[in-house]
Amino acid sequence: MKRYYTRLLLALTAVSILISCEDYLDVSPELGISSEEVFTDYFSARGAVDRASRLIHNSVYNGTDWSSEIGAMSDECQMAQARFPTHRILNAGVWMNSNTKEIGGMRYIGAGGEFNGSDFSTEPTSKAFLAIRAVNTVLENIDQLEEYPTELGFSPQELKDQLVGQSYFLRAFHYFQVIRRYGGFPILNKVYDTSHDFNEVRPSYLTSTDSLVADCDRAIQRLPERWNDQNNGRATKTSARALKAMALLYASSPLMNPDLNPYGSNSRTYNTAYAEKAAAAAADAINSFTAGGYEMYTMEDYKENWLSRTPGFPKEAIIVPPFSRHSDPAGGLVGQGWMLPQFAGGWFAESPPTHNAVEWFETADGYDVNDPDAIANGSFDPTDPYSNRDPRLKTLIFTHGDEMFEGLPNPGDTRIRVLDATNPSGWHYNFDVSKNKMFTGYYHKGKHRWIGCDRWNRRGGWYRSFPHIRVAQLYLDYAEAVNEAYGPNGTAPGSSLTAVEAINVVRSRANMPNVLAKYTSSKDEFRKRIYNERAVELFHEQHRWHDLRRWKLAKEVLGEGNIYSVDIRVVNGQTVYGKKVIQNAIRVFEDKHYWYPFPQNVMDIMTEFEQNPGW
Template sequence: MKTYINKVLLLFIAATTTIVSCEEYLDVSPELGISEEEVFTDYFSTRGVVDRANYLIQNYVYSDTDWSSEIGVMSDEGQVSHSKFPQHYVYNSGVWMNSGARELGGMQFESAGAEYHGNDHQTEPVSKAFLAIRSVNTVLENIENLKEYPTELGYTEQELKDQLIGQSYFLKGFHYFQIIRRYGGFPIMSKTYSTTQDFDEVRPTYLQSTDSLVADLDKAIQLLPEQWNDQNKGRSTKTSARALKAMVLLYAASPLMNPDLNPYGSNSRTYNKTYAEKAAKAGAEAINGLPASGHEMFSMENYTDNWYSRDSGFPKEAIIQAPQSRHTDPNGSGRAGQGWFLPQYAGGWLAESQPTQNAVDWFETADGYDVNDPEAISSGSFDPANPYENRDPRFRTLISVQGDDMYEGLPNPGNKNIRILNAKPNGWHYKFETNKKKIFTGYYHKGKYNWPGCDKWNRSKGWYRSFPHIRVPQLYLDYAEAVNEAYGPNGVAPGSSLTAVQAINIVRNRANMPNVLAKYTTDKDTFRKRIYNERAVELYFEFHRWHDLRRWKLSKEVLGEGTIYGADIKDVGGQTVYDKKPMLGAIRVFEDKHYWYPFPSKVMDIMSKFEQNPGW
C-alpha cells in the first residue's frame, strides 16, 4: 500500500534524479557510477537540479499547438468551440472524479507529469510540481556537500550558495502553491521521500499549508538577490518571492480557503481579515521593492511585449515567468500560437477558444463606466448601437470584434470576407463556424497570443513568446484586494502610503483609463466589485480567472446554466442591432464539490486518515 500511495499520489517523487541545466540534461544513472554526493559537490550540477524545478514551471504557450491551455475556457472568459474536446465532456460537464484529463489529472494521470521532450500536450502543473519539489528538496538536503565553486560568475562562494538555497525555497513554494490552490490543504513535503514512506496522514488545513509555504518564501526573500547579473536574467529574485508571498496570502484570506467562516454549501463569502492584513503587508513590501528589482510596467503602446516580442529575454513586467521554450526560436516554423487562440480557418485548432460576451462586457467605457451601469447610457458614455467604441483601450487590443480588419497591414489573406470579421448570421465567419457545427461567440482573440502575421498565410517568424505567472499589475491588484478587505477602499497597509483605490488606479492609468469613478469606491462591498472586474480585464486569459472565481466562491453563481453569452448581431430595418444571447452548447456544470479538485478514488480507497475533499 505504501508503494502504491507514493506512486499514484506523489507522482514520481522517488524517481531517478534528472538534472536539467540551462543548456543540457545530466541524467544521473546508477550505471554511470555517479553518486548523489558527487553530484552535489559541484556547483554547476547542483544548479542543474535547481534549474530542473525552474524548467518545470508550467508554460501554457510552450508549443505551436498550445495543447495545455484549456483552463481559460473552464471559466466565463472564453468558450471552446467544439464539443469533442475535454472542456465539454469532462471539465464543463462536472465529471471530474478519476479524470486523467489535463489540469485535473495531477493526482491521477501519471504521464501528465512527463516533461516536455516534444510531448508537451501531456504537461500538467500539479504532476510537475511533485517532480520539482523533490528536486529542490534534494538540493536542500545536500547543499553542505557543495565544495567546487566557479570563479567566473561574478559572485562569492557564499553568494552562490545562498542563491541556490534561496531559489530552492522559492521554487518549492511556487510549486507547492500549484497543488494547494487546486486541491486544498496538502501534506507539507519538507524532505525527499522513499518508496517506503506511508503518506496516509491527516491533511493540514489550507491555512496550515499556507503558513508552511510562507515560511519557505521568507527564507527565499532573505537569500535571493534583488537583481541578477546579465548571465542569470529570469531567475527568481527577492521581488519574485515577495510577490508570490502576497498572492499566496491573498488566496489564504479568500472565502473558499476559510470553511470556518464560509461553510461547505453556504453562500457566505467572508474574507479572513487576519490573512488579508498579512497579504496587504506582503504586497506593500513587494511593491516597495520594485525599484530595486528593475521590474516596471510597459507603456500601453508596448503592452503586448508582455506576451510576444521581437527581442528575446524576459519582459520587464514579468515578476515570475515560465522559461521561454525552443519554439520561440525566430528561425523556427512560425507556427507557434496556432493552437487554441487562432481561428480554425486561419490555421488554428478545430476546438479553438473564443472570447465570450461576458468578457467583452468587463471592459468599461473610456470614461470609466461599467457598461451595465444605467448611467453609462444616460451620460452618453456608452452607446448600445455602437458598443465597441469609446471603450477601455485594452478591449480592442485583446479582442477582435464585428467589422475589424483582422489582418490590417498584412498582404494576405486577399479574401476580404476573411479579413473583415462578420459575426452576423449571414456573415462569412458566422457561417464558417456554424457550418462546422461549432459554437461561435462572435469574437476572436488577438493581442496576447496572436501577433501580426500569426496565421497560415503569413506565418510570421521571429517572435519570442512569453507566459508570465505574475506581472507587476497583478501585484497592485493583489495589494488592492487585500487592503480593501483589511482596511477598506481608502485604507493602507503598514509600511505603505498607497490606498487600495490608488493601487487600482495605477493599473488603470497605464492602460490610459481614468481613475475608478468615485461612485464605485464608496464602501468595501461596492469597491470589491471593481477590483474583481479590474482583475478580469487586466489578467484576461492569463488563466487567473478560473482560480479567482473558485477562491471567491463565485463559480457556482457565475458559471450556472445559461450564463455564458455570445454576441447576437443582426440587421433590423436597415440598422445593425447589437445584443447578446446564451450560447447553445456552452456547458458549465459547477456544484459545491467542484470548488476543490477530487483525489482519485483508487487512492482514497486505501486511505484511512487522509480525507477526500468535500462532496466527492
C-alpha cells in the first residue's frame, strides 16, 4: 500500500511540474519554489481549488464516456456494439486489472488529460485522488495566505473561508466518488509524503461516510449561501447539504451495511439510523435551495438542465462541473457516441435506451404499465403503447413512429426521418441488424441531444451541462430516506413534507398525477414507486448503475435474459407490440461485482488492508 501511494504521489507531482500554469499545487525543491511563495497569494491558492473543481467528471466534455457509458452497464441503455469495453469487460464480469474506464483499477494515465477533457483512459477515482491532493495542499497551507485582492467585493476573512469551505466540499465530493465504488477507504485528510505508512486496517463504509459528512459540515459553516454572478457554479451551502444527504442515503442503503445484509445473501435491509440522518440532511437541503438561487424548471424548460442556448449554469443544478460548448454536433466529441445513432452521424458505440427503461414510464393516469389495473381501467392500451404515457417518455426517448429529424436532403424520405422499429421490415431495424448491432427499437431524444444534432443539419452552438445533483434529486433522496426511516406518510425533523408528498413534487413538475393510493399502502410497496420514479427522473444521468448496486438489486435485475428490446411485428395487417430478450446483451453480475476490485498490484503489497469480497 505504501509503495502504491508513493507512485500516486509521484504522478501527482509530475502533473503539476509538466503543467506550468498549475505548478503551485505541488511545491518542488527542483523548481526552487517554496510554499510561502505560492500560498501567500490568494489567486494561487484559489487556482489549486479550481483545479480540484475541474477534476469533477464532466460527462459531456470527456470524450472517453462513449466507450463505457455507465447507463449501458445497467438496464437503462444497451451498448450497440459488442466490441467496446462496456460489453467485452464489464458485461463479461472480468473486472480485475481491466484497465477500462470506470472500473480501471484507480488507473492514472499521463499528464494533462484530466484538465482539458481529452484523456481517453483515466477513470474517475484517479481524478479524485488528484483533486483530494490539491485541496489538502490548500488546507495545509491556508494560514500562509497574506495577499488578498480588494476588487472581488469580499473581506479577507470571507475570501479565506470561501477557499477553505470549497476545499472541504471538494474533498468530500471526490472521496465519495471513491467509496461509492470501492467501499470503505483510508481517510485522506492531509498531504502524505513518501514516508507515510498506509498499511492499516481498512475502515468500514460507515466510518468513511462519517469522515465525509464531517467535511460537508465544515463546508456548510464556511461556504456562502449564494455567490455573485462572477462565481456562479461554485459550491454553496446547499451544494454541501445536498452532497451530505446523498452520501448518508448511500450509507443507509443495503449494500453499505454488511452486518444487516451479509455477503451473498438476498437481504436488503436499510440502516434506519443512517436513513434518519439522510432524511434530516435532505430536509436541510430542500429548505435552503431557494436561498441559494436554485429552482426547479417547469416542464417546458426541463431540457435547460442539460442544453441551453445561453451560457451559464442551470438553475436546477446544485453540483455541476464547468460548462462546455460543442459547436459542431457531428464532430465526434463530448459524448455524442452514446446518444446519437450511427446513421445520423454518431459512432458505432452508441448506447440507446432499452425496453426495460421505456416500461418505467407510467401511464398518464399514474399506473405502472405492467399493472393489470392499467389495462382493465383503460389507462394502457397494448395496441398503442406509447400513447397516454408520462410526458417524460416522449421528451427523452424516440419511439416507433416518431419523427426524429428535420431538414433532411429529401424530407419526403420517411425511411430515415420516421423511426420504424418493425421486425424485420423496418428501415432502422434493418440498418442496425446489418451493422451487427444490438437493436433496442429506441433512440435518445432529450437530455443530451438537441434538434439539429445530426449529420444533415449539424446545428451547434449549444451550451451543455451534466449536473451531478439537481433540485429534483433532493426530493427523491428525501423520499427514499424518509420512507425507510418513518414510512410513506412520515416526515423528517425540520420538515412537514411526507415521503409521498416529496415524490409528488417531482411528478407534478412533469405534469403527472400524485402517486396512486394503491402504491402507498406500505413502506415496501411505496419503495417500488420511489425506485421507479428515480429511474424515470434521473434517466441517462449515470445514477441507475450505482443505485442498483447500493440497493443490492443488480444481481437480480441484470441477470441473463433480463435486457429487452421492443419487438414490433405486423400480423395479418395489424401491428403487434411485444418485447424480446436482446441477444448477446449479457450482464454478468455476481455478488463480488457489487464492489469494484482493488487492482492486484495494489493488493500484492498489502498485509492489513482487505480486498473486497470475492476478488
